[in-house]
Amino acid sequence: MFGKFSRRQFARLAGLSALGIATSARSADRDARPVSDRHAAAGFPKDFIWGTATSSYQIEGAVDEDGRGRSIWDTFSHTPGKIADGSNADRANDHYHRYRQDVGLIKQLGVKAYRFSIAWPRVFPEGTGAPNPKGLDFYDRLLDELLHNGIEPYATLYHWDLPQALQDRVGGWQSSDTSKAFADYAGYVAQRLTDRVKNIFTINEAGRFVNFGYGWGIDAPGLKLPLAELNQARHHVVLGHGLAVQAIRAHGRGGTKVGFAENIAACVPAIDTPENVRATEMATRELNAGFLSVILEGQYTEGFLEYSGAAAPKFTADELKIIASPNDFVGLNIYAPQFYIAASDKKPGWTVLPFPASRIGPEVIYWAPRIAAKIWNLDTIYISENGTSSEDKLAADGQVYDLDRVMFLRNYLTQLQRATSEGVPVRGYFLWSLMDNFEWIFGFEQRFGLYHVDFDTQARLPKMSVSFYRDVVARNAIGA
Ligand code: FCB
Numbered sequence: 001m002f003g004k005f006s007r008r009q010f011a012r013l014a015g016l017s018a019l020g021i022a023t024s025a026r027s028a029d030r031d032a033r034p035v036s037d038r039h040a041a042a043g044f045p046k047d048f049i050w051g052t053a054t055s056s057y058q059i060e061g062a063v064d065e066d067g068r069g070r071s072i073w074d075t076f077s078h079t080p081g082k083i084a085d086g087s088n089a090d091r092a093n094d095h096y097h098r099y100r101q102d103v104g105l106i107k108q109l110g111v112k113a114y115r116f117s118i119a120w121p122r123v124f125p126e127g128t129g130a131p132n133p134k135g136l137d138f139y140d141r142l143l144d145e146l147l148h149n150g151i152e153p154y155a156t157l158y159h160w161d162l163p164q165a166l167q168d169r170v171g172g173w174q175s176s177d178t179s180k181a182f183a184d185y186a187g188y189v190a191q192r193l194t195d196r197v198k199n200i201f202t203i204n205e206a207g208r209f210v211n212f213g214y215g216w217g218i219d220a221p222g223l224k225l226p227l228a229e230l231n232q233a234r235h236h237v238v239l240g241h242g243l244a245v246q247a248i249r250a251h252g253r254g255g256t257k258v259g260f261a262e263n264i265a266a267c268v269p270a271i272d273t274p275e276n277v278r279a280t281e282m283a284t285r286e287l288n289a290g291f292l293s294v295i296l297e298g299q300y301t302e303g304f305l306e307y308s309g310a311a312a313p314k315f316t317a318d319e320l321k322i323i324a325s326p327n328d329f330v331g332l333n334i335y336a337p338q339f340y341i342a343a344s345d346k347k348p349g350w351t352v353l354p355f356p357a358s359r360i361g362p363e364v365i366y367w368a369p370r371i372a373a374k375i376w377n378l379d380t381i382y383i384s385e386n387g388t389s390s391e392d393k394l395a396a397d398g399q400v401y402d403l404d405r406v407m408f409l410r411n412y413l414t415q416l417q418r419a420t421s422e423g424v425p426v427r428g429y430f431l432w433s434l435m436d437n438f439e440w441i442f443g444f445e446q447r448f449g450l451y452h453v454d455f456d457t458q459a460r461l462p463k464m465s466v467s468f469y470r471d472v473v474a475r476n477a478i479g480a
Contacts, residue, residue, distance in 0.1 A: 057073045117159035118189060139193065280341040336359050370422070
């Protein structure tokens, strides 16, 4: 049991080291309390919102039920060779039928907020036109269950499952018809659900689905558009966001809060000198020009227009005004640093350094919100997603000891606490994800969940990170 030590040797070693600690602690420090009692846990603000997140296509399943139309992800995942493990999300977590149990899992975490998404093709199977009479029934049930359990719903309207009909008819986001259709859908949902949903995210990760879906052909709808057309699609997405904000304000109850969730091109100062921090602020504006900057500033940066040249999007002054409709909050999805920045004597005053071999960089969750708050003068930021996949295996005793995830979360939350303790206005945190689910092109091969899911039996099992997160949430603090 004690490996190469005998029981007696072990006792002797343990005794000696205990004595060593006691001696040095006494001489170095006059506080009579044991060291372990003197460390203060690092607290978060009193009303900090702890939550977790999922999205419709990744968990719901039931793709043919209650009049749901097809989405571009149904088509894409059924196209051979697109998904790493050849899977699709026809069944996924079967959350459509198991939502009650899943709300129970959220409750067990002790969190008070849940970010989920609404499937547009359930509500408008053809993208526009007549709403499906049963389209919102599932969300009605889900909302009631959440509220009954004291969990505040945060709804996302677009987490990538565009109605296939819109893709077929007008080329999806290649047309501003889709921006308008999105606003109509947003207004309809707002009218129907804002008696219970007080916070709405319009679009999730515009940067990701535009570049991956319309530029590189990796995600649905799998297009590889030339730059000018890609920039135009990008423009229609931010326009769709702005129109949706206006529709929600027009049709939702007073007091409904609206924002968006973006995977900010997250920049970190390579070395945190004032010059590099300033350079990182400039870089953040430029590297997010097509999404965050235009939404929050109402104009495309000079750098973006200059760089795009003839491929710049076509737009009107009126559209820019719509795009910049005021938001109540900004959601940042933060997983890993994307750029390390240093100051430069040459124009534009900053430079991107070669990326380090290790992708670990928990300080990104400190810098990204700090810099975003400064350059765009934000007062309410949510970390709308953060988390990690890991090699989660069932151990011989049937448990999942996902210490990689625990380590990841401990480091990120330590940096997040550093941000809030300095007054960076991060008001809440949504851990991605509640449970393992369909991870897009990786199928079921990448597991991001706090709960392990057996996709054959649909059994949910808390991983070790559930205990970790529950403890952080309960104490509103990180560290012991
Ligand atoms: C984000 C997506 C989310 C999930 C996580 C891992 O980019 O918004 O759906 O795939 O990554």
